[in-house]
Amino acid sequence: MAQHSRKGAQFQAVTANRLLDGIVVYLTKNDDWSESLQDAEVAEGKEAADALLARGALFFEPKNLVIDVYLFEVEQTDAGIRASSVREIIRQAGPTVRKDLGKQAELDGVHA
Amino acid sequence: MQLIKDGAIIADEWTALADEDALPATGPVIVSLDRFKLEQNLLLARKDKLGIRLKSGEAPEQIKDFLDRLALVALEFPAYRNGRAFSYAYLLRERYGFKGELRAVGAVLRDQFNYLARVGFDAYEVRDNITPEIFKLSVSAFEHDYQPSADSKPAVLSLRQRRLAAQKAT
Amino acid sequence: MYRYDEFDQQLVNERVAQFRDQVTRRLAGELSEDEFKMSRLMNGVYLQLHSYMLRIAIPYGTLSSRQVHKLADITRKYDKGYGHFTTRQNLQLNWPALKDIPDLLAELASVEMHCIQTSGNCIRNTTSDHHAGAAPDELEDPRVICEVIRQWSTFHPEFSFLPRKFKIAVSATEHDRAAIRVHDIGIQIVKNAAGEIGYEVWAGGGLGRTPIIGKKVGDFVPREDLLAFLESVLRVYNMFGRRDNLYKSRIKILVHEVGADEIRRQVAAEFKEVKARGTLQLPEEEVARIRKYFAPPEFETLSDDVPEINAAAAKDKGFADWLKSNISAHKQPGYTIVNISLKPVGLTPGDCSADQMDVVADIAEKYAFSEIRVAHEQNLCLAHVRRKDLYEVYTALKAADLGTPNIGLITDQIACPGLDYCNLANARSIAIAQRLSERFQDIEFQQKIGRLHLNTSGCINACGHHHVGHIGILGVDKKGVEYYQVTLGGAADETAAIGDIVGPAFTEGEIVDAIDTIVKIYLDLRQGDEIFIDTYRRVGVQPFKDKLYAAH
Numbered sequence: 001m002a003q004h005s006r007k008g009a010q011f012q013a014v015t016a017n018r019l020l021d022g023i024v025v026y027l028t029k030n031d032d033w034s035e036s037l038q039d040a041e042v043a044e045g046k047e048a049a050d051a052l053l054a055r056g057a058l059f060f061e062p063k064n065l066v067i068d069v070y071l072f073e074v075e076q077t078d079a080g081i082r083a084s085s086v087r088e089i090i091r092q093a094g095p096t097v098r099k100d101l102g103k104q105a106e107l108d109g110v111h112a
Numbered sequence: 113m114q115l116i117k118d119g120a121i122i123a124d125e126w127t128a129l130a131d132e133d134a135l136p137a138t139g140p141v142i143v144s145l146d147r148f149k150l151e152q153n154l155l156l157a158r159k160d161k162l163g164i165r166l167k168s169g170e171a172p173e174q175i176k177d178f179l180d181r182l183a184l185v186a187l188e189f190p191a192y193r194n195g196r197a198f199s200y201a202y203l204l205r206e207r208y209g210f211k212g213e214l215r216a217v218g219a220v221l222r223d224q225f226n227y228l229a230r231v232g233f234d235a236y237e238v239r240d241n242i243t244p245e246i247f248k249l250s251v252s253a254f255e256h257d258y259q260p261s262a263d264s265k266p267a268v269l270s271l272r273q274r275r276l277a278a279q280k281a282t
Numbered sequence: 283m284y285r286y287d288e289f290d291q292q293l294v295n296e297r298v299a300q301f302r303d304q305v306t307r308r309l310a311g312e313l314s315e316d317e318f319k320m321s322r323l324m325n326g327v328y329l330q331l332h333s334y335m336l337r338i339a340i341p342y343g344t345l346s347s348r349q350v351h352k353l354a355d356i357t358r359k360y361d362k363g364y365g366h367f368t369t370r371q372n373l374q375l376n377w378p379a380l381k382d383i384p385d386l387l388a389e390l391a392s393v394e395m396h397c398i399q400t401s402g403n404c405i406r407n408t409t410s411d412h413h414a415g416a417a418p419d420e421l422e423d424p425r426v427i428c429e430v431i432r433q434w435s436t437f438h439p440e441f442s443f444l445p446r447k448f449k450i451a452v453s454a455t456e457h458d459r460a461a462i463r464v465h466d467i468g469i470q471i472v473k474n475a476a477g478e479i480g481y482e483v484w485a486g487g488g489l490g491r492t493p494i495i496g497k498k499v500g501d502f503v504p505r506e507d508l509l510a511f512l513e514s515v516l517r518v519y520n521m522f523g524r525r526d527n528l529y530k531s532r533i534k535i536l537v538h539e540v541g542a543d544e545i546r547r548q549v550a551a552e553f554k555e556v557k558a559r560g561t562l563q564l565p566e567e568e569v570a571r572i573r574k575y576f577a578p579p580e581f582e583t584l585s586d587d588v589p590e591i592n593a594a595a596a597k598d599k600g601f602a603d604w605l606k607s608n609i610s611a612h613k614q615p616g617y618t619i620v621n622i623s624l625k626p627v628g629l630t631p632g633d634c635s636a637d638q639m640d641v642v643a644d645i646a647e648k649y650a651f652s653e654i655r656v657a658h659e660q661n662l663c664l665a666h667v668r669r670k671d672l673y674e675v676y677t678a679l680k681a682a683d684l685g686t687p688n689i690g691l692i693t694d695q696i697a698c699p700g701l702d703y704c705n706l707a708n709a710r711s712i713a714i715a716q717r718l719s720e721r722f723q724d725i726e727f728q729q730k731i732g733r734l735h736l737n738t739s740g741c742i743n744a745c746g747h748h749h750v751g752h753i754g755i756l757g758v759d760k761k762g763v764e765y766y767q768v769t770l771g772g773a774a775d776e777t778a779a780i781g782d783i784v785g786p787a788f789t790e791g792e793i794v795d796a797i798d799t800i801v802k803i804y805l806d807l808r809q810g811d812e813i814f815i816d817t818y819r820r821v822g823v824q825p826f827k828d829k830l831y832a833a834h
Contacts, residue, residue, distance in 0.1 A: 095702040101377075192320065
């Protein structure tokens with residue numbers, strides 16, 4: 001599996017897939033899950049990231065709303081939150097080979 | 113944990129002995145293969161029933177000569193993905209003719225009971241949330257099976273041959 | 283083709299009910315994800331990058347028009363209007379919702395289909411030659427024994443929790459189109475001096491992290507004993523296969539570590555016991571019952587000579603190109619095998635839209651006895667088409683963008699879903715395949731290159747069969763960036779070989795040029811009518827290495 005975060009990553013967000021339909025979601029400040037990366041809460045530093053992950057993990061067990069909860073590296077830019085790895089760029093947008101499918105066809109604010 | 117045998121929850125009459133536990137004077141005990149090898153004479157000389165517990169990796173061939181002296185063989189599932197003991201069970205029943213209790217211990221899931229029953233298990237150490245109703249639902253998920261195994265159900269192949277014979281007869 | 287009797291249908295219906303119960307329990311929180319994972323994987327449900335993925339079984343790659351229409355409907359109703367045909371001749375849906383899958387399975391069951399054992403550590407879909415029943419040199423229709431194996435392996439109580447997944451393939455012709463030597467078990471149907479049919483059994487082949495060519499473990503297993511023999515191999519594997527390391531748990535590692543001779547001895551000893559017991563002896567009546575379903579269709583008496591086809595080819599260059607590559611010889615005069623490419627320039631290898639599925643199903647109904655095959659190279663195939671209908675078939679296919687004339691050529695690539703869809707992938711493979719097909723799109727240049735298998739995988743698990751591509755590409759991840767490693771000289775057929783790594787990996791920006799360079803080196807070195815693999819076998823890796831890295 002491709003790498004989610006480099007060691008010592010500065011900014012990270014928490015992602016998962018929704019249990020009911022598998023769609024990619026991001027943990028927000030209000031403890032909701034949004035389909036858009038732009039709504040994600042970004043944690044700076046390891047301690048904040050671990051706390052964010054612990055909050056997200058509660059929605060796996062016991063809340064049973066999402067699966068496969070993990071941290072991944074992001075950058076904060078003027079244009080918004082950017083995923084760092086190719087894998088996470090593809091997850092927040094959709095297949096690069098089918099631009100008509102996935103979030104890139106449905107949401108504003110996705111990036112290539 | 114609780115014990116399901118022949119589809120019902122029953123009290124476990126057996127004592128599972130750890131290797132360091134002292135051998136009780138009476139009562140049925142289950143011992144490890146290692147302990148059986150070390151204390152074979154002592155164990156076989158007892159009047160009460162004897163059972164052996166095999167780990168994954170301890171093939172039943174090692175105890176095949178003692179099976180008529182054993183009332184129970186327990187097969188360990190160290191993880192529910194580890195299906196080695198399915199072959200052990202099948203061999204104990206079908207090749208070595210073991211007639212005693214065949215007990216599944218360790219990590220087994222309710223969605224595996226139908227497979228376990230088919231290879232010859234008749235007793236299961238299960239989690240407390242498993243009821244006899246759940247057990248029954250699991251083992252009766254499929255009325256027929258394609259392949260013969262260690263249960264008494266006729267395989268689809270035999271059912272088709274019976275049907276063919278019936279058609280010929282009429 | 284095979285039709286379910288009441289036993290087959292009941293079993294599939296019971297499976298739908300069982301899975302519906304499992305999904306209900308999972309959504310209600312009674313079943314943890316960890317516990318559910320085993321059940322969902324036994325039913326082809328994965329969690330991928332964007333969504334769940336559902337793998338639908340297509341036993342030995344044979345479908346009816348009715349089934350293909352149903353698949354089209356299902357992709358529209360429960361997915362995004364397309365599906366992906368795989369190297370196991372199955373169909374994958376990329377976007378189904380878990381909550382809908384029980385209903386989806388019920389619809390599949392209504393056309394005698396299922397997702398049983400399309401994943402998990404069990405015996406997977408048995409694959410075979412997509413030309414089965416039509417190839418001129420075939421010894422018997424391999425699908426008969428495939429169906430026997432399908433039934434025997436379905437919910438096998440002893441072999442459903444193996445150390446790792448287990449794949450079986452069957453070939454009935456000397457030229458192996460089913461890649462049997464890179465399977466856990468490969469079965470080659472053979473004939474002995476007395477003219478009797480038997481089964482040569484290979485075990486321990488496989489791709490993935492440790493690619494290995496299988497070893498012969500049975501020379502001539504009689505039909506009535508085949509299941510007993512397979513059971514013996516599986517029992518040895520289940521008892522002694524490694525369970526301590528995921529990457530060492532396939533049967534190929536057991537065969538490799540214990541040695542082929544010792545495995546043969548163990549299997550032979552086990553086989554003796556199983557055979558003596560007799561419960562797995564395959565009755566001839568059952569074989570005959572299944573064989574009836576695979577009886578050849580009612581062929582007309584026709585001539586191979588069809589002047590109007592030549593006339594059409596003279597007028598239509600696209601048709602002429604298509605005839606050159608997409609047609610294979612048929613055993614019946616006047617008939618031919620039509621291979622349908624799912625590799626149009628710039629699109630996803632193996633993808634097929636719902637509308638295209640409907641078109642293929644209709645064409646099959648009109649011209650090909652309502653039967654469609656899936657090839658392990660991720661193409662489709664119509665096994666029995668009258669030569670005189672070829673132009674009409676071509677025209678209808680072309681109208682649906684299914685007329686790409688590239689079967690066996692460099693743009694007929696195998697590619698796994700890669701990082702565009704797959705949770706395990708390290709790098710994209712479809713995107714690379716697309717750019718390669720754009721680079722080599724000139725059909726005359728492709729024909730000049732000749733037969734060349736170019737396969738791409740997005741990770742070491744090798745679903746894109748890169749090890750056995752004449753040219754193989756493996757995507758790797760270096761700190762979140764995609765790189766591509768190239769292998770040369772692999773082959774999946776009866777001359778099976780694992781490709782040699784040519785040198786250090788290329789960047790995403792370099793890989794297409796690198797493949798272009800390799801092709802040019804080959805064209806420079808080729809003698810006479812050699813194809814790429816012939817030239818490679820003659821000259822070895824060095825000339826490629828020298829030129830490829832000299833430029834750097």
